[in-house]
Amino acid sequence: MNQDDLANIAVQTKQNDSRYDHVIKVCVAAGCLSANSEQVKTQLESEVKQRGLEGCCKVKGVGCMGLCAAGPLVANEGNEKMFQSVTPADAAAIIDDVVDHKPAPSAIVMDSNLDFFKRQKKIVLENSGEIDPERIEDYIAADGYEALFHVITMLNPAEVIEQITKSGLRGRGGAGFPTGLKWITVAKASGNRKYVICNADEGDPGAFMDRSVLESDPHRVLEGMAIAGYAVGAEKGFIYCRAEYPLAVKRLRVAIREAENIGLLGLNIGDTHFDFKVEVRLGAGAFVCGEETALIASIEGGRGTPRPRPPFPAQQGLWGDPTLINNVETFANIPPIIRRGGEWFASIGTEKSKGTKVFALAGRVKNTGLIEVPMGVTLREIIFKLGGGIPDGRRFKAVQSGGPSGGCVPEQYLDIPVDYDSLASVGSIMGSGGMIVMDDTSCMVDVARFFMDFCMSESCGKCVPCRVGTTQMHNILDRITKGKAGPKDLELLQRLTGMVKAASLCGLGQTAPNPTLTTLRYFMDEYRAHIEEGRCPAGVCHPAKAEAEVSA
Amino acid sequence: MLPTSKVVSPPSDDKRWKIVDGLMRRHGHEPCALIEVLHKVQETFGFLTEESLSYVAASLRVPYSKVFGVATFYHFFTMKPPGKHTCVVCTGTACYIKGAPTLLNAVQEVAGIKQGETTKDGNLSLLTARCLGSCGLAPAAVFDGQVSGKMTTEKVKERIHMYLDSEAMAMEARK
Ligand SMILES: Cc1cc2nc3c(=O)[nH]c(=O)nc-3n(C[C@H](O)[C@H](O)[C@H](O)COP(=O)(O)O)c2cc1C
Numbered sequence: 001m002n003q004d005d006l007a008n009i010a011v012q013t014k015q016n017d018s019r020y021d022h023v024i025k026v027c028v029a030a031g032c033l034s035a036n037s038e039q040v041k042t043q044l045e046s047e048v049k050q051r052g053l054e055g056c057c058k059v060k061g062v063g064c065m066g067l068c069a070a071g072p073l074v075a076n077e078g079n080e081k082m083f084q085s086v087t088p089a090d091a092a093a094i095i096d097d098v099v100d101h102k103p104a105p106s107a108i109v110m111d112s113n114l115d116f117f118k119r120q121k122k123i124v125l126e127n128s129g130e131i132d133p134e135r136i137e138d139y140i141a142a143d144g145y146e147a148l149f150h151v152i153t154m155l156n157p158a159e160v161i162e163q164i165t166k167s168g169l170r171g172r173g174g175a176g177f178p179t180g181l182k183w184i185t186v187a188k189a190s191g192n193r194k195y196v197i198c199n200a201d202e203g204d205p206g207a208f209m210d211r212s213v214l215e216s217d218p219h220r221v222l223e224g225m226a227i228a229g230y231a232v233g234a235e236k237g238f239i240y241c242r243a244e245y246p247l248a249v250k251r252l253r254v255a256i257r258e259a260e261n262i263g264l265l266g267l268n269i270g271d272t273h274f275d276f277k278v279e280v281r282l283g284a285g286a287f288v289c290g291e292e293t294a295l296i297a298s299i300e301g302g303r304g305t306p307r308p309r310p311p312f313p314a315q316q317g318l319w320g321d322p323t324l325i326n327n328v329e330t331f332a333n334i335p336p337i338i339r340r341g342g343e344w345f346a347s348i349g350t351e352k353s354k355g356t357k358v359f360a361l362a363g364r365v366k367n368t369g370l371i372e373v374p375m376g377v378t379l380r381e382i383i384f385k386l387g388g389g390i391p392d393g394r395r396f397k398a399v400q401s402g403g404p405s406g407g408c409v410p411e412q413y414l415d416i417p418v419d420y421d422s423l424a425s426v427g428s429i430m431g432s433g434g435m436i437v438m439d440d441t442s443c444m445v446d447v448a449r450f451f452m453d454f455c456m457s458e459s460c461g462k463c464v465p466c467r468v469g470t471t472q473m474h475n476i477l478d479r480i481t482k483g484k485a486g487p488k489d490l491e492l493l494q495r496l497t498g499m500v501k502a503a504s505l506c507g508l509g510q511t512a513p514n515p516t517l518t519t520l521r522y523f524m525d526e527y528r529a530h531i532e533e534g535r536c537p538a539g540v541c542h543p544a545k546a547e548a549e550v551s552a
Numbered sequence: 553m554l555p556t557s558k559v560v561s562p563p564s565d566d567k568r569w570k571i572v573d574g575l576m577r578r579h580g581h582e583p584c585a586l587i588e589v590l591h592k593v594q595e596t597f598g599f600l601t602e603e604s605l606s607y608v609a610a611s612l613r614v615p616y617s618k619v620f621g622v623a624t625f626y627h628f629f630t631m632k633p634p635g636k637h638t639c640v641v642c643t644g645t646a647c648y649i650k651g652a653p654t655l656l657n658a659v660q661e662v663a664g665i666k667q668g669e670t671t672k673d674g675n676l677s678l679l680t681a682r683c684l685g686s687c688g689l690a691p692a693a694v695f696d697g698q699v700s701g702k703m704t705t706e707k708v709k710e711r712i713h714m715y716l717d718s719e720a721m722a723m724e725a726r727k
Contacts, residue, residue, distance in 0.1 A: 031688050034699035068688025205683035206645030243591065243628050245685060282591055284626030287682065301586035302618070303625040362646035362687035369688045400645065434687075436645045450648055454682070460625075 001263035002271050003149050006140060009262075013141035021056040022098050023077040024048075027129065028061035029215045030247050031369075036087065037072035043088035044074075047095050057099055063216020065129035067116060068369040075129070079117075084110040115385045116367045121348070123356050124332045125372045128216035133251050136258040139219040145264050147338035148223050151230055152274045157187060160231040164334070166342030168354035173199055173290075173327030174405065174431050175507075176353070176420040182324065185314040186232040189322035194234040196225050197318065197325040199295060200241040200248070203287040204403030205454065207434030209358040210328035212370050214241070214248035217332070218255035222278060224331030226265065227338060229276040232324050237276065240295050242283040252280050287404070287458035291506050292317075292325045294460065305462045306506035327432065329358055349375030353419035353430075363400075363436040366391045373418070380414040383437055394439040398522070402431025404451045404458075405511035407518030408444060427518040429511070443540035444523040445530055448516045449477040455512035466509025469500035473516060480527060483534045483543025490527060494520065560610040563603040568596045576611055583614045586622055590629055600631050627682070635670040635677035637696055637715045639663075639708070644683030646690040655691055656680065658705040662712045675719040676712070 017023070026032075026041040044059045065073045070084035076098045083094055083104060090108050097104040122128075131138035139145070151160050165180025186194060198221060202210040214221060225237045241249050256278050259265040267275045281299050288294045289304035296318050298304040317323025333355060337345045346354050353375040359382065362368045366388030373382060379399055383389070390396050398408040407428030409416075416422045420430045438447065456470040476493045479485040497513035497520075504510045520527065529535045534544035562569035575592045579585035589612065593604050600623050609619040623629045641647075641656045660666055663676055670677040686692040689701025695711050 030699070031686055031701070034686060034689065034692075034701055068686075071689075202685070203682075204645075205643075206687055207683070208685035208687050211685040244681065244683070282588065283628075284587055284591065285628035285682065286626050298587065299584070301582075301584035301614075301622070303621055360687055362690060363649040368646075368690070403645065434645065436649060436687075438649055442649060450645070458682075 001269075003153065006145060006149060009137055009140045010143075013137040017058070017141070019055070020058040023058045023060055024094065024098055025060050025062045025065075025075045025077070025129065027063070027065050027071060027073045028133075029064035029128075029212060030245075031064065031068035032071035032073055033247070035071045035085075039088045040072050040074065040086050040091065043091040044094065047091045051095065053095070053099065057095070060132055061134075062130060063128040063133045064125075064212045064370055066120075066125070066369045066371060067110075067367055069367060070110060070369075073110070075112075079112055079129075082110040082112045083108045114367075114388075116369075116371070116388065119377075119381070119386050120372050121356050121374050122372050123336050123345075123348075124213060124220075124329055124358050125216070125370070126336070127220065128212065128370075131217065133216050133218055134254050136219060136255065136262065136264075139217070143339060144219055144335070145223055147335040148226050148230075148264070149270050151227050151338055152270050152272045157231045157233065160227065160338070161187060163338060163342040164231070167333075167337045167345035168342075168349075168352075169330065169333055169337065169345065170353065170420065171327055172329035172333070172357070172432065174402065174429065176430060179326065179330055182314060182326070183228065183231055185312070186234075186322050186324040189315050191322045193236075193319075193321045194232055195318045195321060195323040196229045196232065196234045196237040197295070197299070197313075197323055198225055198237065198239040198328060198331055199290060199292070199325055200239050200245075200328045201283050201290040201295060202242060202245075202328075202432065203290040203458075204405075204432050204434045206360065206362060206400075206403060206436045207432050208360045209370060209433045211245050211248050212360075213328055213332050213358070214245070215251055218248075218251045219259065220332045220335055221252075221328055222255055222259055222265065224334035225278060226269070226276045227334050228324055228326065228331065230274055232322075234324065235275045235277065237278040238281050238299055238318070239278060240281050240283060240289070240299060243285060249280060249282065256280070286460070287454070288460045288506070288508050291508060294506070295325070296323065303460070305460045306508075308505060329433070350417060350419045352421055357418065357430070357433060359433045359435045361387050361435050361437070364390055364394065364439040364441070365437040375419045376417040378415050378417055379409065382418065382435065383414070387437065390437070390439050394441065396437070397440050397442060398438045398444065398447075400428075400436040400438065400447070400515070401434065402429035402511075402514070403434050404454050405429060405507065405514055406431045406434075407514045408438070408447065408522065409518070410522040427514065427521060429514070441538055441540070443481070443536050443538035444519040444526045445477065445536075446481050446538075446540050448519045449474065449481055451515035452477050452512070455508065459508060459512075463503075463505035463509065465500050465503035466505065466512065469496055469504070469509065470512050472496055473500065473513065477516065480530050481536070481541040481543065483530060483541075485531050487531060490520075490531065560607065563607050569607075571596050572608075573611075576608075581612055583612050586612055586614055586619065587626075590619075590623055594629060599633050600629055602631075632670070633674075636675050636719075638677045638679060638694070639712065639715075640679045640681050640684075640694040641667075641708075642684045642686065642690070642692045642694075643680045644687060644690075646687035647683075647692055650690040652691045654705060655693065655703055655708050659708055659712055662709050663716065671716075673719055673723075676715050
């Protein structure tokens with residue numbers, strides 16, 4: 001396989017596709033699959049066959065189109081026509097519409113001009129909903145593996161890293177560490193063997209960006225990892241993927257096999273001396289394994305408990321060797337940065353947060369699904385323009401970003417730009433991209449209890465501040481929701497948050513107090529109502545009733 | 553150099569051990585393959601047992617204590633046999649906001665079991681998941697491996713009744 005072979009595959013695939021007058025795309029990512037999209041696809045195919053249209057109309061399974069709540073989604077090639085909540089019985093109507101221009105019933109027609117689609121900027125998701133994730137040819141026809149070839153034939157490792165540094169890309173796994181700097185550290189670390197790890201553990205409950213990328217465009221992640229391998233001097237990569245994502249794991253394995261078969265992974269890639277192999281490793285349902293040192297312990301076959309840093313994985317990682325560890329979305333950004341240059345990427349976003357960010361928009365918002373927006377758009381724009389606002393005429397209360405490590409941002413900050421630093425300034429974090437909207441039906445004390453319950457049971461138990469501290473904080477929060485707490489408890493809770501933050505070993509404990517802290521900061525009145533008046537303003541908890549039981 | 557060949561024989565002559573053995577061989581019986589192997593054992597037999605753990609320990613030359621430690625550390629591994637049917641209620645943030653606690657209560661009420669338990673007749677297991685990543689379809693639940701989105705209490709109750717009634721009917725027929 002050399003550059004000409006790659007170009008040939010691209011040309012041939014495009015030629016094959018151009019034979020069709022119509023392409024009907026059906027989403028086969030997990031969301032739409034669970035709403036029966038596989039049967040929709042089968043029915044569309046048999047309808048095409050029945051009408052003798054096989055020569056001019058192609059039905060194609062594609063990755064996520066974003067608006068999961070309206071699935072299963074179907075679209076024509078240019079997305080001018082989109083269909084929602086499709087059932088197999090709608091197949092004929094869709095073909096009537098796409099091929100014969102006879103409008104389909106309005107119930108299944110979706111407005112492709114929705115702000116949800118129009119206001120996005122797609123880099124990471126550029127192929128999602130466009131290409132067939134199980135065909136490497138489709139990825140190659142969309143400029144896939146071009147960046148890898150460019151890198152291994154034209155650039156030396158330092159030049160690759162220079163582009164990444166110039167791009168200003170920061171890690172998408174949560175903390176936002178500059179990716180270029182991390183790559184330099186691993187490249188400079190001494191050691192004969194180095195590793196690249198892709199963190200696909202996606203532990204934040206309420207986030208599904210990485211799942212979607214892996215299901216919709218797995219080759220993009222593999223290409224990013226291979227480029228990283230070349231840049232830092234690693235020949236082996238691992239993708240640590242959570243076992244709760246069977247479809248993502250399956251598509252990754254298919255992608256690895258396909259890439260190996262045509263020489264885009266494995267030995268002597270592109271007829272050069274560069275070797276790079278990738279293996280998938282399954283997580284087993286432990287949130288803490290998203291933390292890099294715990295993740296490494298898990299790949300090594302042990303319990304996923306973190307260890308103190310330094311030494312950082314960049315110096316001593318997997319089996320003690322220098323290891324580069326980045327998030328799925330971070331790797332997915334690499335091929336376009338190489339193809340279009342670091343400066344191009346740096347021109348998007350804000351001063352300190354470059355590029356775009358993928359968010360999983362969910363909760364009490366009309367359009368739930370996956371979006372990609374430039375860094376710096378406001379929370380208001382995301383929730384009320386792309387998200388379409390709050391359903392059922394309810395009132396917005398807070399938006400939660402960053403999952404169990406993040407915070408709840410209230411209405412008064414809806415106009416802050418979404419970037420690493422602004423979110424941190426109001427007590428939350430960018431996190432990996434989960435964004436949960438809450439309205440007045442959510443009790444913020446109960447939300448704090450919910451996240452603390454999560455951290456308490458996910459604490460690995462290695463260090464005392466986290467193991468005992470999260471349990472104590474949970475007990476207090478639980479008492480408050482049950483109307484069994486006094487004013488002293490609030491004081492104790494505040495003190496505990498500070499201690500756990502300062503004394504925990506890893507990020508889990510250090511950030512576990514965040515949801516509690518932000519709700520204390522912005523929704524103290526709700527805490528007071530529970531404690532002093534025995535009342536839950538949102539009507540979620542029943543503090544008064546519990547109190548009656550106690551005194552009875 | 554330690555031998556990489558198999559040193560112990562499986563706990564039973566159950567043919568399914570060949571699948572597990574195959575995987576261990578592919579990993580060269582490396583101790584670091586422990587989690588992959590446990591996944592395979594659970595996938596093949598439905599759950600882990602002390603017997604299967606000690607076989608894996610001996611085959612990979614990892615202390616039993618470590619194997620037990622790993623098997624009990626991760627939520628995904630279970631040492632309880634699952635029921636004939638399973639219902640997993642997602643308790644991720646999006647599902648929580650959209651009423652997962654109410655769903656879970658409804659299932660517990662109808663099935664008469666708590667999360668993590670199996671009905672006495674072994675017909676239904678009720679589990680919870682941290683997040684299925686189906687947040688766009690919240691609240692979500694999984695019935696016998698099939699993810700269903702936009703659940704309501706009526707819908708989950710109907711499914712649970714179906715499972716429970718089918719078993720009751722089968723019992724009736726056997727009488
Ligand atoms: C408790 C905890 C959970 C984490 N979970 C994840 C995760 O699910 N996915 C992820 O990419 N990073 C996660 N991280 C961050 C990783 O430790 C690491 O910083 C990240 O993978 C680095 O990649 P990046 O530089 O590309 O962001 C977690 C960190 C902590 C402390």
